[in-house]
Amino acid sequence: MGYRVAVVGATGNVGREMLNILAERQFPVDEIVALASRKSLGSEVSFGDRTLKTKDLDTFDFTGWDIALFAVGSDATKIYAPKAANSGCVVIDNSSLYRYDADVPLVVPEVNPEAVEGYTKKNIIANPNCSTAQMVVALKPLHDRATIKRVVVSTYQSVSGAGKEGIDELWDQTKSIYNPTDDKPARKFTKQIAFNVIPHIDVFMDSGETKEEWKMVAETKKIVDPSIKVTATCVRVPVFVGHSEAVNIEFEEFLDADEARDILREAPGVMVIDKRQDGGYVTPIECVGDYATFISRIRQDSTIENGINLWCVSDNLRKGAALNAVQIAETLGMRCLKKG
Structure with missing residues (x-):
């Protein structure tokens, strides 16, 4: 038996990607609704070889x-x-609304799959910020080895x-450069x-950091380990799809770059492409269209005692949003919602 699944926001970039990934990964669906x-009522979206007409979220009974x-x-x-959660439907939410709620698990299945079991408090599971999701996939196996x-x-x-709107603005401005x-x-x-490039994502906070930077700090602590110190600078760049990160990591113990490379090669969800x-x-x-988080440029940081540098790239519409949400649904199904 499969599940009855609703995709909310099915006409947006992430919603469409969720439908694509559910079909690609053959998620056990008995019934699906978009x-x-x-304003988007009646729009058509694809689910595998099927076409779905969207229904009105406002009047839908979950x-x-x-x-x-x-x-x-x-x-x-x-x-x-x-409304969905109170109707008995488990919500997997891609917004930032519930990420910092102590009663809502924040989950990256390769990192903390056991956390899904906390969904029962509110019937909601949160999906992390796109920039956090790809980073913690790389951090967790290294943290397990060297802290x-x-x-x-x-x-x-x-x-x-x-x-x-962001995609359209880059496209329109790029064309306008050649047409003054x-x-x-x-x-x-x-x-x-x-x-x-613009060193500003989301709103500025009193501390001087942007909310995007704050999210990376708070979410890494919640997902991986509250004792990890994180500082971030988040920059918007003229790339249509795919987030990149330059990550410097300081460990409690020495970790050789070759060993770090070997650990990451075996880590779930990670693909190491690192040729000098x-x-x-x-x-x-x-990386566009791929499920993996790609790691390159793994090297020792000689300026600190126990340091590693690496380069991390992932499709933000997939691992940073839609894929992670579907993986949460898969994990939820395996651990909590088993169908007989």
């Missing part, structure tokens, strides 16, 4: 449905996720992390994104 806001994958913003999630003290990460995040009469001022981003030659590393354009 939900969207009233009673009798097993799992709801939410790919809408926090405002809509705040309204509809409790991480501190992480310094600089991110290079694609415009798809800002949704369709067709000026495309910044709207989604604070400055021009085409041929530029031209092109012997992975870039964002090469």
Whole structure:
């Protein structure tokens, strides 16, 4: 037997990707429904070789449905996720709304699969921020071996992390560079994104860090280990899909770069491409459409006693959002919602 699954926000980038991945991974679905806001009512989305017409989220009754994958913003999630959860449907939420709630597990299945069992407190499981998800997949196996003290990460995040508006703005501005009469001022981003980088994602906080940077700190502590110190600088770059990260890790114990490479080669969800030659590393354009988190440029940091540097790349619409949500559903099914 399979599950009755609802995909909320099915017409958005992440919602469509959720449907694609559910089909690709042959998730055991008995019945599936695509939900969207009233303005998208009747729009068609693909699920494998099937075409689904979206139904109205506002009037949908979640009673009798097993799992709801939410790919809408926090405002809509705040309204509809409790309705689904109170109807007995387990919500897997991609927004930031519940990530820091002590009664809601924050899960990356390769890292803390056992945490899904905490869903019963609110019938909700949170999906982490895209930049956090790919990083912790790389950190966890290294932490298990040598205990991480501190992480310094600089991110290079694609415009798809800002949704369709971000993609459109990069596309339109890039075209306008070659047509000076067709000026495309910044709207989604604070400055021009085409041929530029912007050290600002989400809102500024009183501490001077942006909320995106704060998320990476708080979520890494919740998912991996609260004792890990993390500092982040998050940067938006003119790439359509695929987040990259330069990660510096300080350990309690010495870890040789060769051993770190071997550990990561065996780690779930990780693909190591690390040749010390031209092109012997992975870039964002090469990770698009892939499930893996790619690790390259693994090397010793000689400026500290027990340090490693690495380069981490992943498709943010997949591992950073839709794939991780589907993996949570798979883990939930195996551990908690077994069907006879």
